Amino acid sequence: MGTSLTPEQITERLSKQFGDELSVYLPPGERAARVAIVSRESLEDTLSFLQTEAGLEFDFLVDVTAVDYLHFDDPSIQERFAAVYQLYSTIHNHRFTLKTPVPEDDAWVPSAVELWGSALWAERETHDMYGIRFKGNPDLRRLLMPEDFPGFPLRKDYPLRGRGERDAFPQYLDSGPISSGTREEGGGE
Amino acid sequence: MGLEKLLGDNIITTSVNSVAKWARKNALWPMPFGTACCAIEMMATLSGRFDMARFGAEVIRFSPRQADLMIVSGRISIKMMPVLLKIYEQMPEPKWVISMGACASSGGVFDTYTLVQGVDQFLPVHCYIPGCPPRPESLLDALMKIQDIIGEEDSDDKADEGRENPEIETEEETEESASAEQGVAEPSGS
Numbered sequence: 001m002g003t004s005l006t007p008e009q010i011t012e013r014l015s016k017q018f019g020d021e022l023s024v025y026l027p028p029g030e031r032a033a034r035v036a037i038v039s040r041e042s043l044e045d046t047l048s049f050l051q052t053e054a055g056l057e058f059d060f061l062v063d064v065t066a067v068d069y070l071h072f073d074d075p076s077i078q079e080r081f082a083a084v085y086q087l088y089s090t091i092h093n094h095r096f097t098l099k100t101p102v103p104e105d106d107a108w109v110p111s112a113v114e115l116w117g118s119a120l121w122a123e124r125e126t127h128d129m130y131g132i133r134f135k136g137n138p139d140l141r142r143l144l145m146p147e148d149f150p151g152f153p154l155r156k157d158y159p160l161r162g163r164g165e166r167d168a169f170p171q172y173l174d175s176g177p178i179s180s181g182t183r184e185e186g187g188g189e
Numbered sequence: 190m191g192l193e194k195l196l197g198d199n200i201i202t203t204s205v206n207s208v209a210k211w212a213r214k215n216a217l218w219p220m221p222f223g224t225a226c227c228a229i230e231m232m233a234t235l236s237g238r239f240d241m242a243r244f245g246a247e248v249i250r251f252s253p254r255q256a257d258l259m260i261v262s263g264r265i266s267i268k269m270m271p272v273l274l275k276i277y278e279q280m281p282e283p284k285w286v287i288s289m290g291a292c293a294s295s296g297g298v299f300d301t302y303t304l305v306q307g308v309d310q311f312l313p314v315h316c317y318i319p320g321c322p323p324r325p326e327s328l329l330d331a332l333m334k335i336q337d338i339i340g341e342e343d344s345d346d347k348a349d350e351g352r353e354n355p356e357i358e359t360e361e362e363t364e365e366s367a368s369a370e371q372g373v374a375e376p377s378g379s
Contacts (some may be wrong), residue, residue, distance in 0.1 A: 145303070146268045153302050162302025166267055167310070 003057070004094035007034040010056060017049055037082075038097045044110045046098065048139060048164035048167065050087060051115050058096060061116035064123050066102070066130040070156035080104035081132055102132055111136035129154035192338035206241075213257070213283070214339035216244040217332070219279060222254030222273060226262030227290040227322040244332050253279040258335065261312070264292035265305045277312055285338065287331050288314040291321045 005013075014036060038046045040078050043135040050058045063086045069077050079101035089094045100109055110135040112119040123134040124143040131152035134140060144148065149165065151158050192202055219241075223231055235241050250256040253276045265273055277286070288308055291297035294317045296306035296361060308314065315338055316331045 144268075151302075158302070159302055163304060164304060 002057070002089075002092040004089075004092045005055070006095075007096060010050075010094070010096050011036055013021070013053070013056065014046065017053075018046060022046070035097045035099055037101065040100050040102065040109055043098075043100050044112075047085065047112055047115055050096065050098070055092070056089065057091045058087040058089045060088045060090055061112060061118045061122070062088050062095075064112065064119055064126055066126050066132055066154075067099075068130065068154065068156045077101075077169070081107060081130060083109045083126070107131060108133040108135050110134070113137050130137060131155065210340055210342065215312055216248075217244075217246040217258040217285075217335065218248045218250050218256045219246055219258045220250055220253050220276070220357040221260050221262065222276065223260075223262045224265060224269065225290075225292060225322075227262035227293070230322045230325055231260060231262045231289065231328060234328045238330065239325040241329065241332065244329065244336070244367040246332055253277070254281065256280055257284045258332075259284065259286045259312075260289055261314075262289035262309050262322075263285065264297065265308055266303050267293075267305055268303075270305050270311060273308065274311055283339075284312050285315045285335050286312050287316045287318065287335065288329075289318045289328060289331070290314075290323055291319065294319070297321060 011022075011034060018038070021039055023037045023122075034144050036046075041155065050056050055111045057118050063084075065084045065086075067082045067084060069080055069082065081102035081104065083102055085098040085100075088094075102109055109132060111123055113123070113134075113136060119134075120137065120139065121143060123137045124140060126132055127134060127137075128142045129152060141147065145153065151163060151165070153162070193200075196202070221228065221231055223229075234237060235247060241247050245278070253259075258278065259277055259280060260272065277284075286308075288294045291309050292299060294314075296304050298321075300306070301313065305311070310316075316334050318327045318331045320327055
């Protein structure tokens, strides 16, 4: 078992390595976790560094998810989305969170599948819910919603009750709903 | 009829329909479609304390082709609804549906984009059970109501039209329906 590092120490190591490409966001509150923010271009290098660098060795990608900052009241946030990477090291027992801003009109980030296999489904789910494409993910189909679902439900501008999908979903448009009175035709002879 | 007097005490006369109904309602074979916490209550209803076997409905069939009572217990998402429908369509006639709990009946608290707001939009439901989840007593009550529905069904109801065994119908009725069909067929044929 190695020595576990605090988020501050990990951020320091990252700053030493990447310098200006990395900025650290400090949420208010004493117990809030420090979150490192990297640009989309340097994300792959940062993740790879976190995974392989001695002393850090984040061998477990806990989750990949995203945030939608629509109507978010913070001038420091420039882009609408952010992809979030939750990392954990089973060797050193420390955790780290990394964010990448993602613009709305060009919503993609590089995939982490090459580094952690567990990114495969996590990225599928994030794509399903937020519409962020993960370039390099070999199987970016929808995970939870039906394959032909039109929207991205966890975006803030998506209405909670949907846009009518639950009442008329395409699977039924050809056959129509079954009612007890009409479904006997053809079978009774 | 006076026939009973001739036959004595050892023979009961009745109509085949009544016997069929009696058999159907006292030997329902449920197809459990449990997707949420209601299914836990359904399992409790089947087990010893509540014992659905007392009402003849203990033979849970996980193959829809051997079942005639579907118990939709739990929330149904729009991705699950085609599956439910496919399973329902595989059940042989006559068949009945219980919509168990708030989610299956109305969507419940899940008034969201992904949940079907009541399976009765797509299935003919015979009995709704309120509750979140309902107590096993409610499910037993629904089962007894289904039994009442089966007992009250007319002979020309859909349960008989779509039957698997044509012989369970009285001779009189077969003749009647046959002549009625001819009556319809004649004008169109000439």
